[in-house]
Amino acid sequence: MPALRDHWRSRFGFVMAAAGSAIGLGNLWKFPYITWDNRGGAFVLVYLVCIAAVGLPIMMAEVLIGRMTQKSPVGALKQAAGPVWALVGALGVFTGFVILSYYNVIAGWSLRNFVRCTQWSIGDFPAGVSVADGFTDFLQSPPRQMLVTVLFLGATMLVVSRGVGRGIEQAARFLMPALFGILLLLLCSALTMDGAGRAIGFIFTPRFDELRWHGVLEALGHSFFTLSLGMGAMITYGSYMKRNDSVVSASVLVVALDTLIAVTATVIMFSVIFTVPGMEQQVETAGTVGMLFVTLPEMFYTYVPLGRVLAPLFYVLVAFAALTSTISLLEVVVAYFIDERGMSRRAATAFCGSCILALSLLCSLSLGAWDVLSGFSLLAGKRGLLANLDHLAANWLLPIGGFFLTLVAGWVLTAETTRPELMDAATPRWFRYGTWRLFIRWVAPLAVLAIILTVIFLGEDFS
Ligand code: TRP
Numbered sequence: 001m002p003a004l005r006d007h008w009r010s011r012f013g014f015v016m017a018a019a020g021s022a023i024g025l026g027n028l029w030k031f032p033y034i035t036w037d038n039r040g041g042a043f044v045l046v047y048l049v050c051i052a053a054v055g056l057p058i059m060m061a062e063v064l065i066g067r068m069t070q071k072s073p074v075g076a077l078k079q080a081a082g083p084v085w086a087l088v089g090a091l092g093v094f095t096g097f098v099i100l101s102y103y104n105v106i107a108g109w110s111l112r113n114f115v116r117c118t119q120w121s122i123g124d125f126p127a128g129v130s131v132a133d134g135f136t137d138f139l140q141s142p143p144r145q146m147l148v149t150v151l152f153l154g155a156t157m158l159v160v161s162r163g164v165g166r167g168i169e170q171a172a173r174f175l176m177p178a179l180f181g182i183l184l185l186l187l188c189s190a191l192t193m194d195g196a197g198r199a200i201g202f203i204f205t206p207r208f209d210e211l212r213w214h215g216v217l218e219a220l221g222h223s224f225f226t227l228s229l230g231m232g233a234m235i236t237y238g239s240y241m242k243r244n245d246s247v248v249s250a251s252v253l254v255v256a257l258d259t260l261i262a263v264t265a266t267v268i269m270f271s272v273i274f275t276v277p278g279m280e281q282q283v284e285t286a287g288t289v290g291m292l293f294v295t296l297p298e299m300f301y302t303y304v305p306l307g308r309v310l311a312p313l314f315y316v317l318v319a320f321a322a323l324t325s326t327i328s329l330l331e332v333v334v335a336y337f338i339d340e341r342g343m344s345r346r347a348a349t350a351f352c353g354s355c356i357l358a359l360s361l362l363c364s365l366s367l368g369a370w371d372v373l374s375g376f377s378l379l380a381g382k383r384g385l386l387a388n389l390d391h392l393a394a395n396w397l398l399p400i401g402g403f404f405l406t407l408v409a410g411w412v413l414t415a416e417t418t419r420p421e422l423m424d425a426a427t428p429r430w431f432r433y434g435t436w437r438l439f440i441r442w443v444a445p446l447a448v449l450a451i452i453l454t455v456i457f458l459g460e461d462f463s
Pocket residue numbers: 021022023024025026027099224225226227228229230231233325326328329398
C-alpha cells in the first residue's frame with residue numbers, strides 16, 4: 001500500500017478527468033451509429049431516461065464509494081460492503097481489461113484517419129477513389145492495424161505511468177477544452193447545412209412503433225458505457241478526490257457534459273448525412289459501424305465548408321476524446337495492482353499494458369485481417385472478436401456490474417453512511433437525498449433487472 005495516495009489537484013481537474021473518461025468513442029462513434037440503427041427518436045428518448053434514472057444515481061454512488069473509501073474498486077467494495085463484494089470489484093477490473101482491448105483498436109483508427117486527412121488537405125482529395133475501399137484495405141492490413149493499436153496503447157500507458165495529478169489530470173485539463181472548442185466549430189458548420197433540420201427531427205421525434213427490445217437493452221447498456229459506469233472507473237476516479245470535494249455537483253456536471261457531447265456529435269454527423277444526396281442509402285448498405293471513419297471523411301472534402309481544415313482537426317478531436325477514456329480504463333486495472341498487490345505504478349502499468357496489448361492485437365486482426373478471428377459469432381449475430389467483446393462488455397458486463405453497485409450503495413450501505421457523503425456544503429440546493437435513495441434502491445436496480453430478464457427470456461430480437 002503506497003504511503004500517500006495521489007490526489008486530483010483541483011475540482012476542475014477531477015471534473016475534466018471524469019468527463020474525459022465519460023466522453024469518448026461512446027459519444028462520437030457508437031452513439032451516432034446505434035441511434036441510426038435504432039431509427040432515432042424513441043431510442044434517444046429511452047437512452048435519455050436511462051441516463052437520468054439509472055446513470056446519474058449510479059454515477060453519484062460510484063464517486064461516493066470511491067471518495068469515502070479512498071480505494072480502487074476491489075478494496076473499496078471490500079471495505080464498504082464486505083469481502084464477498086470484492087468480487088464485483090474484480091468483475092470490474094476484468095471488464096476494464098476487456099473494454100480497453102477493443103476500444104484501443106478503434107481509437108487507433110483515428111490516428112490513421114488523421115494522417116490520411118492531413119495528406120488530403122495538403123495535397124488534393126483524390127477524385128474517383130473510394131474512401132470505403134481504402135478503409136477496408138486498412139482494416140485488413142495486419143501491420144497497419146497493429147501499428148496504430150500499439151501507438152495508441154503506448155500513449156495511454158505513458159500518461160497513466162505518470163500518475164494521477166501529473167499525468168491524468170494534466171492531460172485532461174488540456175485535451176477536454178480543446179475537444180469542446182473543435183466540436184463547437186464543427187457544430188456551427190453543420191447547422192448551416194440543408195440537412196440539419198431533418199437530422200434534428202430524426203433524433204428528437206419519437207416513433208415508438210420502431211423501437212424493439214433489443215434497442216431498449218442497447219440504450220441501457222450504452223448509458224452505462226458512455227458514462228463509464230458499472231465497472232468501478234468512477235469509484236477509482238472518486239478515490240482520488242479529496243474529502244472536501246462535492247460528489248453531487250461534480251457528478252451532475254459530468255453526466256450533463258457527456259450527454260451534451262453525444263447529442264451534439266450526432267446532430268453534426270446526421271446533418272452531413274442528410275445533406276449529401278444518396279448518402280443515406282450508402283450508409284445503409286455500407287453498414288453503420290464505419291460512419292465515423294468512412295462516411296464522414298469523404299463529405300468533409302466534398303460538402304463541408306472549410307472541410308480541409310476541419311477534417312484533420314476532427315480526427316484530432318476523436319483521438320483526444322478516446323485517449324482520456326483509454327486512460328481511465330487502464331487506470332482501473334493499474335490501480336488494482338497498485339492498491340491490492342503493492343506494485344509500483346510503473347511496474348503495474350507495464351504489466352497491465354502488456355497483457356492488454358496481447359488481446360488488443362487479436363482484436364485488431366478481427367476485422368478482416370485474420371479469418372478465424374473475423375468470422376466467428378457468439379452473441380446477437382455480431383461478427384468478429386471485436387464486435388463480440390463489445391457486445392459482451394457493454395450490454396452484459398456493465399449492466400450486471402451496475403446492478404450490484406446499486407445493491408451496495410442502496411441496500412448494504414445505510415442512510416447514516418451515505419447521507420453525509422452526499423449532503424455537504426457544496427451540494428446544490430435542489431438535490432434531495434431521499435430522491436437519490438429511492439432511485440438507487442428501487443428504480444435503478446429494478447430497471448436494469450427488468451431489461452436483463454426480458455432479454456434473457458425473450459431473446460434479443462423480440463420486438
Ligand atoms: N465512456 C467511454 C466512452 O463513452 C468509454 C469508457 C471509458 C468506459 N472508461 C470506461 C466505459 C469505463 C465503461 C467503463 O467512450
